[in-house]
Amino acid sequence: MAFDCVVLVKQVPDTKAVTDQAMNEDGTVNRGALPAIFNPEDLNALELALQIKEKYGGTATVVTMGPPKAAEVLREALYRGADRVILLTDRRCAASDTLATSYILSCAVRKLDQYDIVLCGRQAIDGDTAQVGPQLAEKLNLPQVTYVEELLDLQPNAITVKRNTGAGWEKIRAPLPALLTVMDTANQPRPPGAKRMMKFKNARSRSEWAKNGVIETKKLASLQERGLLIEQWNLDDIQADLERCGQTGSPTQVHRIQNVILTTGAYKKVEPTKEGIRQMVRELIEDHTIG
Amino acid sequence: MVKVNRQGEVWIFAEQQDGKLSDVPLELLSKGRSLADQLSVKLSAVLGGFNVKPLSDELIAHGADKVYLVEDPLLQDYQTTSYAKMLCQLIEKHQPQIVLYGATVLGRDLAPRVASALKAGLTADCTDLQIGDYTELKTKNTHKNLMLQIRPAFGGNIIATIVNYDWWPQMATVREGVMPLPERNGNLKGEIVTESIALSPQDFPLEILQRHRREKKVNLKGARIIVAGGAGVGSRENFRRIWDLANCLGAAVGGSRAAVDLGFIGHDHQVGQTGTTVRPALYIAVGISGAVQHAAGMAEAAKIVAINNNPDAPIFQIAHYGIVGDLNDVVPRLIKAIRSKQ
Ligand SMILES: Cc1cc2nc3c(=O)[nH]c(=O)nc-3n(C[C@H](O)[C@H](O)[C@H](O)COP(=O)(O)OP(=O)(O)OC[C@H]3O[C@@H](n4cnc5c(N)ncnc54)[C@H](O)[C@@H]3O)c2cc1C
Numbered sequence: 105m106a107f108d109c110v111v112l113v114k115q116v117p118d119t120k121a122v123t124d125q126a127m128n129e130d131g132t133v134n135r136g137a138l139p140a141i142f143n144p145e146d147l148n149a150l151e152l153a154l155q156i157k158e159k160y161g162g163t164a165t166v167v168t169m170g171p172p173k174a175a176e177v178l179r180e181a182l183y184r185g186a187d188r189v190i191l192l193t194d195r196r197c198a199a200s201d202t203l204a205t206s207y208i209l210s211c212a213v214r215k216l217d218q219y220d221i222v223l224c225g226r227q228a229i230d231g232d233t234a235q236v237g238p239q240l241a242e243k244l245n246l247p248q249v250t251y252v253e254e255l256l257d258l259q260p261n262a263i264t265v266k267r268n269t270g271a272g273w274e275k276i277r278a279p280l281p282a283l284l285t286v287m288d289t290a291n292q293p294r295p296p297g298a299k300r301m302m303k304f305k306n307a308r309s310r311s312e313w314a315k316n317g318v319i320e321t322k323k324l325a326s327l328q329e330r331g332l333l334i335e336q337w338n339l340d341d342i343q344a345d346l347e348r349c350g351q352t353g354s355p356t357q358v359h360r361i362q363n364v365i366l367t368t369g370a371y372k373k374v375e376p377t378k379e380g381i382r383q384m385v386r387e388l389i390e391d392h393t394i395g
Numbered sequence: 396m397v398k399v400n401r402q403g404e405v406w407i408f409a410e411q412q413d414g415k416l417s418d419v420p421l422e423l424l425s426k427g428r429s430l431a432d433q434l435s436v437k438l439s440a441v442l443g444g445f446n447v448k449p450l451s452d453e454l455i456a457h458g459a460d461k462v463y464l465v466e467d468p469l470l471q472d473y474q475t476t477s478y479a480k481m482l483c484q485l486i487e488k489h490q491p492q493i494v495l496y497g498a499t500v501l502g503r504d505l506a507p508r509v510a511s512a513l514k515a516g517l518t519a520d521c522t523d524l525q526i527g528d529y530t531e532l533k534t535k536n537t538h539k540n541l542m543l544q545i546r547p548a549f550g551g552n553i554i555a556t557i558v559n560y561d562w563w564p565q566m567a568t569v570r571e572g573v574m575p576l577p578e579r580n581g582n583l584k585g586e587i588v589t590e591s592i593a594l595s596p597q598d599f600p601l602e603i604l605q606r607h608r609r610e611k612k613v614n615l616k617g618a619r620i621i622v623a624g625g626a627g628v629g630s631r632e633n634f635r636r637i638w639d640l641a642n643c644l645g646a647a648v649g650g651s652r653a654a655v656d657l658g659f660i661g662h663d664h665q666v667g668q669t670g671t672t673v674r675p676a677l678y679i680a681v682g683i684s685g686a687v688q689h690a691a692g693m694a695e696a697a698k699i700v701a702i703n704n705n706p707d708a709p710i711f712q713i714a715h716y717g718i719v720g721d722l723n724d725v726v727p728r729l730i731k732a733i734r735s736k737q
Contacts, residue, residue: 117549238511239511250503274606274607275604356516356557371711371714393620394644
């Protein structure tokens with residue numbers, strides 16, 4: 105009994121580190137100024153795939169869509185135990201909303217053709233939408249189980265999980281193949297392994313090797329042999345319909361972006377003294393806020 | 396993709412579980428009512444389930460002009476695929492211009508599946524919805540009376556306004572607790588339209604083996620007054636002060652995420668972006684710095700009192716009353732002042 109897992113991951117700006125310097129003048133966020141990290145809940149999805157692989161056998165393939173820089177999260181996935189990593193990068197993906205993104209990812213997963221379980225993090229911290237997982241499931245015509253907190257059982261044709269319903273939990277059995285979105289409470293992602301780090305620290309995508317001047321087919325082939333060439337696909341490789349990608353494939357458009365500026369309302373300064381506090385309480389009683 | 400239909404109704408998805416409506420669909424009705432009135436179209440609710448007909452009257456009493464009712468024993472338990480099929484079929488048949496869902500776990504599971512199947516736009520976790528115009532940057536075409544979908548993004552650091560002018564319907568999930576609950580009015584009249592959906596076994600791929608509902612012990616949303624403590628309170632023992640203050644006001648107790656993470660108080664009490672959104676008459680923030688993610692859950696309170704020993708804490712920027720001082724001095728004084736008044 106072995107299972108092939110595909111994990112979809114995203115490199116995201118660390119939104120906890122947003123400062124004034126990270127904003128452009130037009131109000132958009134300058135992603136370049138923020139540290140880029142492995143989306144936290146995608147690490148939980150990867151961890152679940154690795155646990156399945158360890159317990160039952162099989163493979164863990166990690167796919168990310170993003171700029172060439174996103175190869176960084178693929179290296180991190182290799183350090184943690186992924187068998188195969190794929191960078192899906194193409195300028196024509198830019199400005200894709202969740203619908204276009206899920207379409208593109210569905211083409212990539214289809215190209216893999218052999219999979220039992222597709223795993224995503226519940227949501228990414230830059231958008232917090234939680235939409236790509238369910239949309240991808242619909243596009244692949246797979247049953248979906250979102251908000252997964254625990255793997256309970258795995259059989260050749262079915263997976264049983266516990267999911268959080270907001271108001272409690274459910275135990276659900278889904279036929280395979282299926283798509284799961286995984287919560288941060290599901291597990292504790294393992295740290296990168298030292299040996300694997302040594303082995304894969306020089307793994308690079310074709311674009312990255314080209315930047316370092318490595319373009320000869322022969323050299324690339326030898327790198328591939330040693331597991332140091334990260335697979336790279338573009339929209340043509342996955343036979344995506346360009347009408348459904350990028351801005352043209354995206355129903356939603358950003359109309360306006362505003363920075364959150366907490367407006368300084370002129371608040372009443374209350375002295376921390378007995379009298380100051382009594383006065384405030386009196387006012388709150390008078391306007392019927394309390395009492 | 397459904398064509399642009401300017402006469403289309405405004406719809407809300409009436410989430411129900413075990414034959415009960417939560418507050419969420421009612422909150423959606425209050426927002427939906429104002430959108431529908433601005434567009435001069437009807438406001439309708441989609442209600443699916445089994446033996447749920449009595450809920451139609453509740454939806455009408457809270458502002459729905461019409462309820463599309465789908466009663467089927469197969470719809471008794473929620474499953475993504477079957478519910479998505481129901482919505483897709485009804486949307487294709489009636490071509491509403493707007494469809495709203497609660498940003499609950501169920502709504503966030505369902506709405507994207509529907510959007511993907513219809514190839515329609517969807518904006519997650521909106522905190523406000525307005526009607527307005529949008530001019531395309533490239534073509535300068537103006538689209539009038541679109542739904543402006545307003546949501547925080549980037550961990551709450553920016554507010555984005557999203558539009559969807561051609562891949563209709565315009566759909567959004569709406570965060571719980573941010574829209575006011577409408578008053579129930581038993582005199583309101585509405586129409587119940589019975590619909591049926593052809594369902595097949597492959598619409599029910601999942602087996603629900605066990606379901607557990609945890610009663611929420613804390614009712615923050617319903618509280619008129621909330622006293623909330625943050626990391627500044629210092630310890631679980633010292634959090635007693637927050638409980639004491641709440642007790643003498645008959646208030647509920649809230650906490651910041653830091654207070655929850657530090658174990659001062661349980662997660663059910665968390666206020667903010669990843670906790671509960673509240674809009675009480677009075678919110679007393681004690682030892683809370685006022686991070687955007689916290690403010691997102693309480694800035695709509697009618698009155699905010701901030702107690703903090705750092706005069707530069709951002710919480711003062713949204714406060715109505717600010718007390719700069721050590722909470723260990725201020726809270727006991729506040730309790731005394733309140734007790735002596737009553
Ligand atoms: C994606 C995301 C989601 C989040 N969701 C939420 C959420 O839902 N809710 C939430 O609250 N946070 C949330 N946060 C965390 C948020 O960013 C803050 O870290 C958190 O709100 C800080 O809590 P705090 O104000 O209690 O702690 P701190 O920021 O540490 O503030 C403590 C305050 O206490 C004051 N203080 C200390 N001692 C005293 C004293 N003796 N007397 C008076 N004042 C004192 C200090 O001056 C300080 O202002 C989220 C963060 C992220 C990234």
